[in-house]
Amino acid sequence: AIPLVTAISTSVAAKNGLLIRNRTAFEQSGKVTMVIFDKTGTLTAGDFGVKECKSIHEGYSDEEILRYTASIEHHSEHPIANGIMKKVNEEELDYPSAKDYENITGEGVKAKVEGKKVMVVSPGYLKKQGIEVSEDIKEEGVETLVFLVVENKAVGYVKLADSVRKSSQKAVSTLQNDGVKVIMATGDNESAAKAVSDELGLDGYHAEVLPEDKQSIVQSAQKKGEVVLMTGDGVNDAPALAAAAIGVAIGSGTDVAAETADIVLVNSDPMDLSAMIRFGEATYQKMR
Ligand code: ADP
Ligand code: MG
Numbered sequence: 652a653i654p655l656v657t658a659i660s661t662s663v664a665a666k667n668g669l670l671i672r673n674r675t676a677f678e679q680s681g682k683v684t685m686v687i688f689d690k691t692g693t694l695t696a697g698d699f700g701v702k703e704c705k706s707i708h709e710g711y712s713d714e715e716i717l718r719y720t721a722s723i724e725h726h727s728e729h730p731i732a733n734g735i736m737k738k739v740n741e742e743e744l745d746y747p748s749a750k751d752y753e754n755i756t757g758e759g760v761k762a763k764v765e766g767k768k769v770m771v772v773s774p775g776y777l778k779k780q781g782i783e784v785s786e787d788i789k790e791e792g793v794e795t796l797v798f799l800v801v802e803n804k805a806v807g808y809v810k811l812a813d814s815v816r817k818s819s820q821k822a823v824s825t826l827q828n829d830g831v832k833v834i835m836a837t838g839d840n841e842s843a844a845k846a847v848s849d850e851l852g853l854d855g856y857h858a859e860v861l862p863e864d865k866q867s868i869v870q871s872a873q874k875k876g877e878v879v880l881m882t883g884d885g886v887n888d889a890p891a892l893a894a895a896a897i898g899v900a901i902g903s904g905t906d907v908a909a910e911t912a913d914i915v916l917v918n919s920d921p922m923d924l925s926a927m928i929r930f931g932e933a934t935y936q937k938m939r
Contacts, residue, residue, distance in 0.1 A: 660934050667926050668902075668918040676897045676913035680931030682878045683897065686826055686924065687869060689883030690837035690847055691795075692730050693901050694819045694921065697884065699734025699795065699811040707786050708806035716807030718746040720771050720799050722764045726752040728905060729885070731797060732760070734811050757838040757861045757887040759797065770800040774840060775859045777805060790842035793850075813843075815850060822921035823851045829928065832877070836865045838887055865891035882916070882924065884908050899924065 664671050671677045688694050704717045711719075721739040724732035726749060739746065749762035749769070759772030777784065777798055784805045790796045793815075799807045823833050835856040837844050844858035857868055865883075869891045872879050881888070881895035884904025889911040892898030900912035903919040916923050 660930070663930060664927075667930070668916060668920060668923045669927055670902075670915040670917050671913075672915065673913035677927075678931070679878065679896050680880070680927050681934070682931070683831060683880045683928050685832040685834060685872055685877040685879050687834045687836055687865075687872070687879055687881045687891070687895070688853075688921070689865075689881075689885065689888050690835055690839055690844060691813060692884035692904055693882055693888075694815060694823075694835060694847060694851065695793075695813040696816050697730030697733075697813060697903070699730050699813050701734055701738040701809060702794065702812050703810040704738075704807070706807045707784065707788075708804060711806050713807070714744065716799050717742075717809070718744055719764060719769060719801070720797075720807075720809055721746040722749045723752065723760050723762045723769060723771050725749065726762065727754065727760050729760075730813070731795060731811060734813075735809060754886070757885075767802050771797050771809075772800060773797060773838070773859070790840050793843050793846040795839055795843055815847060816919075816921060818920055818922040820851055822925055823853065825922070825925040826928070827852075827854070829925065831925075831928065834868075834872075836860050836868050836891070838862075838865075862887040862890050866894045869894045880924070880928070882921070 691697055704713055706713050706716050720735055724735045747764050749764050752762040754760055758776040761770040774796055782805055795811045797809050798805045826833050832854045835853050837858055841858040844856050848856040869879050869881050879895045880897040881891045882899040884901040886905055886907045889907050892911045898912040899914045900908040901919045902915055902917045909915050
């Protein structure tokens, strides 16, 4: 038989927008000492708008930068891709088709366009590959910058901006008031990470981290005795979601995140996390 507490908790969970995939993990929720948030699509809504699109290489117009970028992003389900495709559709631009599309998880996307090797990638990836940029282009505030690379030359860039979710502020301060440390781990640039961290008053953040870095951030906190709840939306968050005592996926995120997570926030509302932790404290204390 299902214990009464379990039966009640399941219906309370459903009412609070929680889809429980792993009950054992859920029962730990009252013990959480640290919440690690992903940024894009988790603390932020992931509703990117294009602020600027510019060529930095002769032979390419600004519009061509956007069109080639769209050729590849057309195949991606990342929030950055959605922002770019929205702009392209608004401007009713057409774009060449792409072949051999591949995701460079946490760093960008690549494909063959008109027989050329084309990528849309983060500034960090460019640096790592030793690809030089002719101009000094910087992010300001909550800004995400991606470069269009053709045959290993950076030919243009797109700047996008995202917005912090309405309830992120309250979610963070409620968690902190309950004595939970709140950290962010993002694959995005330092500027965007710092702006979001400052706005929300986080206890710390890690920027430009790859999926395996997110995982080791979770693991090293747990080695120090923290009970970590990790929450994210992307393919890049999956290893960290799996490593955390409790992995929580944002409902509006990717299937990979949801399939890896112990719990899914059906309404994509970070406030549901603090409700869950309080609920875990109240309920599972009684069972012991
Ligand atoms: P976060 O950890 O904040 O959710 P991601 O790990 O999803 O961010 O992405 C990290 C970085 O990788 C982005 O800021 C961007 O530079 C690059 N990136 C990821 N996916 C794409 C994409 N589809 N197009 C362009 N750049 C991408
Ligand atoms: Mg994300």
